[in-house]
Amino acid sequence: MAAVDEVLARARRAPAGEALATATARLIEAAEEEKLVDVVFARVDSPFGELLIASTPKGVVQLSLHGYDQNETLEDLATKVSPRIFESPRRLDDVRRELDEYFAGKRKSFDLPLDWQLSHGFALRVLKATARIPYGRVSSYRAMAEKAGNERATRAAGNALGGNAIPIIVPCHRVLRTGGGLGGYGGGLPMKEALLKMEGAIL
Template identity: 40%
Template sequence: MNAPALAHRNVASPLGELLLVATATGLVRVAFNGEGFAAVLDTVARTLGVEDVGGREGAGAAGQHLETAARQLAEYVAGERCDIEVPLDRSLSRGFRGQVQAQLQTIPYGTTVTYRQLAEAVGRPAAVRAVGTACATNPLPIVMPCHRVVRSDGGLGGYLGGLETKRFLLELEATAAHPA
């Protein structure tokens, strides 16, 4: 069986430069600049068994997924879109973490839930810390909106892109006229 081909693209945003990585199945990774893009690409390639990361833009389905994701992310951060609707490759989300990360997509735009509420939603009310870990290791931040998960005391908690990024995203969603 052949390993999936990877395509990647850097995009500018108000959150800083983002790295988008896709396979023919869909978008597989979104990374913030502080993560180190070369390290992210290496980890994704190793995890998926890809020997050659391929071209920056990619061709075929992977390239189309990158184009769609880049356009929709730009619309989202401009307050023009509330859902990012691009095919996803969930190969990096498995087990309990995968369950939590899938549940993130049920949190409505402009709202938040607590880590405890998310743990309850996945049927593991005592797994609050594990839910936090699942959010912290979310391979598709913004797309699977872990920024919408906050602490029970109202604090932001952590965020891979930094607390300023999390604050920006929450404020964007709170103030944006609910786009179509």
């Protein structure tokens, strides 16, 4: 706790005009040095509204789409991952940059480490198969079920995709109904259609 205590002491001595953001960043750095932070999060603007992204030392663990209750998302992370959560936009600059490039049409794949701990078993296998669908291509729920080891588990594959904790980066929007319909999407069908059109997967 020495590093954290030192930062707090310096903050008390700091001039009144010192930027709060700077003090906060120093506190987070000190907390990380003491291994007191397990999850950092940031809010990111996108063409589809504000996103909330969260990361652990292993990688991105959650991307919450616009329209979801961010407080509920953070409470869920506190329960399932760790209550030691800090807001730290600077720590997620790489994620923000790659998302910006993707939405601008300048990036076709993400080079971000992922933390898969919110998914398990068959669902995890479905999502890892989904992560390999190339930009501009689509697949089906049945194909994802087959790649996960059970081609008859189409509904379970759909449920796994519906529970995808890292949408966009793990591109569940590229999975369609076996008959060709759009299927569902947590961000809404207009967003799914817009993403597929942006990628050139549909006209």
